[in-house]
Amino acid sequence: xxxxxxxxxxFHGACLCGAVRFEADGPSLFxxxxxxxxxxxxxxxxxxxxxxxxxxxFRLVHGAERVRWYASSQHGRRGFCDTCGTTMLYVxxxxxxxxxxxxxxxxxxxxxPPSGHVFHDHAVDWVVLGDDLPRWxxxxxxxxxxxxxxxxx
Ligand SMILES: [Zn+2]
Ligand SMILES: [Zn+2]
Numbered sequence: 001x002x003x004x005x006x007x008x009x010x011f012h013g014a015c016l017c018g019a020v021r022f023e024a025d026g027p028s029l030f031x032x033x034x035x036x037x038x039x040x041x042x043x044x045x046x047x048x049x050x051x052x053x054x055x056x057x058f059r060l061v062h063g064a065e066r067v068r069w070y071a072s073s074q075h076g077r078r079g080f081c082d083t084c085g086t087t088m089l090y091v092x093x094x095x096x097x098x099x100x101x102x103x104x105x106x107x108x109x110x111x112x113p114p115s116g117h118v119f120h121d122h123a124v125d126w127v128v129l130g131d132d133l134p135r136w137x138x139x140x141x142x143x144x145x146x147x148x149x150x151x152x153x
Contacts, residue, residue, distance in 0.1 A: 011053070013106040015086035019066045022088070022101070025057030026111045029098060036119035036138070036146070042070075042078050043087045046127045047117070049103035050090065051110055058099040076146075094145045118143055 011028070014021045029052035039048040060067065067089070069077045079089030090100040103110065116134035117123070129135075136143065 008109050008111040011051070011101070011106050011110055012108065013088065013101060015063075015081035015084050015088055015105065017081060017084035017086075019063040019083050020060065020081045020086075020088065021062040022058065022060050024053040024059070024099070024101065026053075028053050028111050031103060031110065031112050031114045033114050033117045033133075034119055035117060035121075035123040037122050038072055038076075039090075039119075040122070040124070042072060043102070046124050049114055050100045051103045051106060052095075052098050052100050055091070055097050055099050058101075092146070119146075 009026045011024045011026065012021070013023075031049065031051045033047050033049050035047045039050075040046065042048075063081070066082050067079045068082045069079050072078050073092075075094045076090060076092035078087055079091070080087045086105060088102050088105045090102075091098070092100075103114075114133065116136060117129070118136050118140070119138050120135040121137040121139075123129075138144075138146075
Protein backbone atom coordinates (compact mmCIF):
# COMPACT_ATOMS: atom_id res chain seq x y z
CA UNK A 1 0.00 0.00 0.00
CA UNK A 2 1.43 3.37 -0.92
CA UNK A 3 1.65 5.85 1.91
CA UNK A 4 -0.61 8.86 1.32
CA UNK A 5 0.91 10.59 4.33
CA UNK A 6 4.19 11.43 2.67
CA UNK A 7 2.46 13.46 -0.04
CA UNK A 8 1.36 16.16 2.40
CA UNK A 9 3.73 19.11 2.05
CA UNK A 10 1.72 21.66 4.01
CA PHE A 11 -0.83 21.48 6.78
CA HIS A 12 -3.71 23.85 7.40
CA GLY A 13 -5.72 24.26 10.54
CA ALA A 14 -8.14 26.49 12.39
CA CYS A 15 -9.98 26.95 15.65
CA LEU A 16 -13.65 26.13 16.05
CA CYS A 17 -14.92 29.64 15.17
CA GLY A 18 -12.43 30.16 12.35
CA ALA A 19 -10.97 33.39 13.72
CA VAL A 20 -7.52 31.80 13.97
CA ARG A 21 -6.06 29.98 11.01
CA PHE A 22 -2.58 28.56 10.66
CA GLU A 23 -0.44 26.65 8.22
CA ALA A 24 2.74 24.66 8.62
CA ASP A 25 5.25 23.24 6.21
CA GLY A 26 5.90 19.54 6.14
CA PRO A 27 7.50 17.26 6.86
CA SER A 28 6.29 17.10 10.43
CA LEU A 29 8.60 16.13 13.28
CA PHE A 30 6.40 13.64 15.14
CA UNK A 31 2.84 12.71 15.90
CA UNK A 32 1.81 11.15 19.21
CA UNK A 33 -1.03 10.87 21.69
CA UNK A 34 -0.28 12.63 24.99
CA UNK A 35 -2.06 11.52 28.14
CA UNK A 36 -0.35 13.91 30.55
CA UNK A 37 -2.58 15.54 33.13
CA UNK A 38 -1.74 19.02 31.83
CA UNK A 39 -2.84 18.28 28.26
CA UNK A 40 -5.97 16.56 29.54
CA UNK A 41 -6.94 19.54 31.70
CA UNK A 42 -6.08 22.18 29.07
CA UNK A 43 -8.13 20.45 26.37
CA UNK A 44 -10.89 18.97 28.49
CA UNK A 45 -10.19 15.63 26.86
CA UNK A 46 -9.01 12.14 27.73
CA UNK A 47 -5.81 12.71 25.74
CA UNK A 48 -4.45 15.04 23.07
CA UNK A 49 -2.88 14.06 19.78
CA UNK A 50 0.00 16.36 18.92
CA UNK A 51 1.68 17.00 15.58
CA UNK A 52 5.12 18.51 15.96
CA UNK A 53 6.20 20.97 13.26
CA UNK A 54 9.20 23.21 12.76
CA UNK A 55 8.75 26.65 14.28
CA UNK A 56 10.34 28.29 11.23
CA UNK A 57 7.76 26.59 9.01
CA PHE A 58 4.74 27.52 11.11
CA ARG A 59 2.60 30.56 10.31
CA LEU A 60 -0.49 32.10 11.86
CA VAL A 61 -2.12 33.24 8.62
CA HIS A 62 -5.25 34.78 10.12
CA GLY A 63 -6.19 36.07 13.56
CA ALA A 64 -2.72 35.95 15.13
CA GLU A 65 -3.82 38.69 17.51
CA ARG A 66 -6.69 36.47 18.65
CA VAL A 67 -4.37 33.81 20.05
CA ARG A 68 -4.01 33.99 23.82
CA TRP A 69 -1.16 32.18 25.54
CA TYR A 70 -1.41 30.48 28.90
CA ALA A 71 1.84 29.64 30.66
CA SER A 72 1.02 26.13 31.83
CA SER A 73 4.43 25.54 33.33
CA GLN A 74 7.75 27.23 33.89
CA HIS A 75 8.73 26.37 30.31
CA GLY A 76 5.58 25.75 28.33
CA ARG A 77 2.82 27.91 26.85
CA ARG A 78 -0.49 26.83 25.41
CA GLY A 79 -2.14 28.89 22.69
CA PHE A 80 -5.91 29.14 22.36
CA CYS A 81 -8.46 31.27 20.51
CA ASP A 82 -9.73 34.17 22.62
CA THR A 83 -13.19 33.84 21.10
CA CYS A 84 -14.04 30.14 20.97
CA GLY A 85 -11.40 28.81 23.38
CA THR A 86 -10.05 26.09 21.10
CA THR A 87 -6.70 24.93 22.44
CA MET A 88 -4.48 24.58 19.40
CA LEU A 89 -0.82 25.13 20.18
CA TYR A 90 1.92 24.23 22.60
CA VAL A 91 5.44 25.65 22.63
CA UNK A 92 8.15 25.04 25.20
CA UNK A 93 11.65 26.12 25.92
CA UNK A 94 12.27 22.41 26.44
CA UNK A 95 11.60 21.73 22.75
CA UNK A 96 13.19 24.73 21.02
CA UNK A 97 12.41 25.29 17.37
CA UNK A 98 9.21 23.26 17.55
CA UNK A 99 5.52 24.11 17.59
CA UNK A 100 3.19 21.37 18.73
CA UNK A 101 -0.18 21.58 16.98
CA UNK A 102 -3.27 19.75 18.21
CA UNK A 103 -3.86 17.22 15.44
CA UNK A 104 -7.62 17.63 15.70
CA UNK A 105 -7.35 21.28 14.66
CA UNK A 106 -5.54 20.34 11.45
CA UNK A 107 -7.98 19.89 8.61
CA UNK A 108 -7.25 17.05 6.25
CA UNK A 109 -4.33 14.69 6.08
CA UNK A 110 -0.94 14.97 7.69
CA UNK A 111 2.23 13.16 6.71
CA UNK A 112 2.30 10.55 9.45
CA PRO A 113 0.01 8.64 11.77
CA PRO A 114 0.47 8.77 15.55
CA SER A 115 3.49 6.70 16.57
CA GLY A 116 2.55 6.00 20.17
CA HIS A 117 1.17 7.11 23.50
CA VAL A 118 3.25 9.32 25.79
CA PHE A 119 2.74 9.92 29.51
CA HIS A 120 0.66 6.77 29.47
CA ASP A 121 1.07 6.49 33.23
CA HIS A 122 -1.19 9.56 33.46
CA ALA A 123 -3.92 7.97 31.31
CA VAL A 124 -7.52 7.97 32.48
CA ASP A 125 -9.10 4.63 33.34
CA TRP A 126 -12.35 5.37 31.52
CA VAL A 127 -11.05 5.06 27.96
CA VAL A 128 -9.95 1.71 26.54
CA LEU A 129 -7.33 2.05 23.82
CA GLY A 130 -7.78 -0.32 20.92
CA ASP A 131 -4.46 0.09 19.17
CA ASP A 132 -1.17 -1.70 19.67
CA LEU A 133 1.05 1.38 19.53
CA PRO A 134 3.87 1.75 22.08
CA ARG A 135 2.81 3.19 25.43
CA TRP A 136 5.56 5.25 26.98
CA UNK A 137 5.45 6.41 30.58
CA UNK A 138 6.73 9.68 32.00
CA UNK A 139 10.02 8.09 33.07
CA UNK A 140 10.87 7.46 29.40
CA UNK A 141 14.20 9.25 28.80
CA UNK A 142 12.76 11.30 25.94
CA UNK A 143 9.99 12.65 28.17
CA UNK A 144 12.01 13.41 31.24
CA UNK A 145 12.49 17.04 30.23
CA UNK A 146 8.73 17.59 30.25
CA UNK A 147 8.21 16.29 33.77
CA UNK A 148 6.97 19.10 35.93
CA UNK A 149 8.70 20.23 39.05
CA UNK A 150 6.47 19.24 41.98
CA UNK A 151 4.29 22.15 43.02
CA UNK A 152 4.57 23.88 39.66
CA UNK A 153 1.80 22.07 37.87
ZN1 LIG B 1 -11.86 30.58 17.53
ZN1 LIG C 1 0.74 16.35 27.35
